[in-house]
Amino acid sequence: MLALDNVSFEVKQGERFGIIGPDGAGKTSLFRILTTLLLADSGVASVCGNDVVLGFDKIRRISGYMPGKFSLYQDLSVEENLNFFATVFGTTVAENMHLIKDIYVQIEPFKDRPAGKLSGGMKQKLALCCALIHEPKILFLDEPTTGVDPVSRKEFWDMLDRLKSRNITILVSTPYMDEASRCDRIALMQTGKILAIDTLDNIIGSYKNKVFGVETRQMHQLSQFFKTHKAVHSCYPFGDTLHVTPKDALLTSIELESSCKSAGFQDVKVFDIVPNIEDIFMNLMGQNNGI
């Protein structure tokens, strides 16, 4: 199995770089290679000027890593975990408290509780504190928001916003496409390949396909109709709206709407929209899979 396939990219200092893609895209393999926990078969990579093979010990000292799976000591308390990670890196919690203070105050009331007995959201906060406690130059956050509800997801990104002023470079992966807007630049990944890499605005701005939004109360019936429509390339539901990509970019919203009406769909509104990240990802996926 080819987990990562010829991946090339650069991340600037202080940048928040998002790796966005579904399970199986290769996000975790990439993180393991960059954190020197896995050897690549071929190609080269460096982190803060250190080669991932020759300079692995230096990279380990300057990186903070939050793996996708909770990896702190379950039977040590919150405080003990934090002390442990600080000590391993030759520092103290007190020395770097300023870095984690905003986050730590939220878990401080539970500082004597074993990490294994914390809730998911608390574990996530403690893991971030432990990754930050040695003042790393770069943070690797592997799917920190997976399985987390939308409110807590927003809160997590707000915490990252507050780290921005510290000039810590952050590499963060996520399967949630909507989180692209919280990154300076993003790489869209699928099956080991990078499909696109740029700022979100540039990726959307350079997308050539026209996309219509369609509103109706007959979502399911209308989407079945579009699947057989000869002028329609693809149709996908987005919440209460259908997004329709026409085969011919000259097709107008008025033409599409009247074709729906003549097929018996009276309650239909078609309008031009700016495509979002999922529209683009689905299109790129099609190209990657040779469709």
Place this chain on the structure above:
Amino acid sequence: MSKEAIIKTQNLTKSFGAFTAVDKISFEAMPGEIFGFLGANGAGKTTAMKMLSGLLKPSSGTASVVGFDVFKQSEMIKKNIGYMSQKFSLYDDLTVEENIAFFGGIYGLRGDVLKLAQMELLERLQLMDQSKKLVASLPLGWKQKLSFSVAMIHKPRLVFLDEPTGGVDPITRRQFWEMIYEAAENGVTIFVTTHYMDEAEYCSRVSIMVDGKIAAMDTPRALKEQFGAKNMDEVFYTLARGAKRGE
């Protein structure tokens, strides 16, 4: 098809000592309805689902699920519902065929009935060629489709889907919802949890739990009107950020 509620709860409650995980929830889900069950982590969704699927005895209140009482007939409930979650679905080290046979057996199918159900399922998913492959080798999207079909192999009238689409790509996520629609059109009640708020819009009705209680319940359209929100994400945010308790 019966028009009686498939799930009916009245003041259903579960306490663990002084902590009330689920606090007097009352609702009905009808045949063919896609019932979205939303809430922040820790709101009480999992506890409620465990009670409704016969895995956990409620502290008080009443509930019937597919015509059986949750207090007295939990074994009958387990036999007559389907259940799929992303965390536990199929055995990776069994083949596709073996997984179907195993779960079919668990759901009480035997002999020719099981064989026939197995064939039908493989054909419908176009997995005939893959039937001898280990499930571990299937892409996640296929695992989820297989897992959903396996949960429906005994033709239950109700299926519980616990975050069925986590982590998959946007196309597979939408294909999965087409399977949900198809099942609902055939009269199956779908009880689904998700963290994707666009998926909440695909439900016939949605309930949102906050601190153990149902804070809102209606069609997505009515909820958006009620909260003056442009999408379900806003509705959820308005309700859930007021939560007092963490996970």
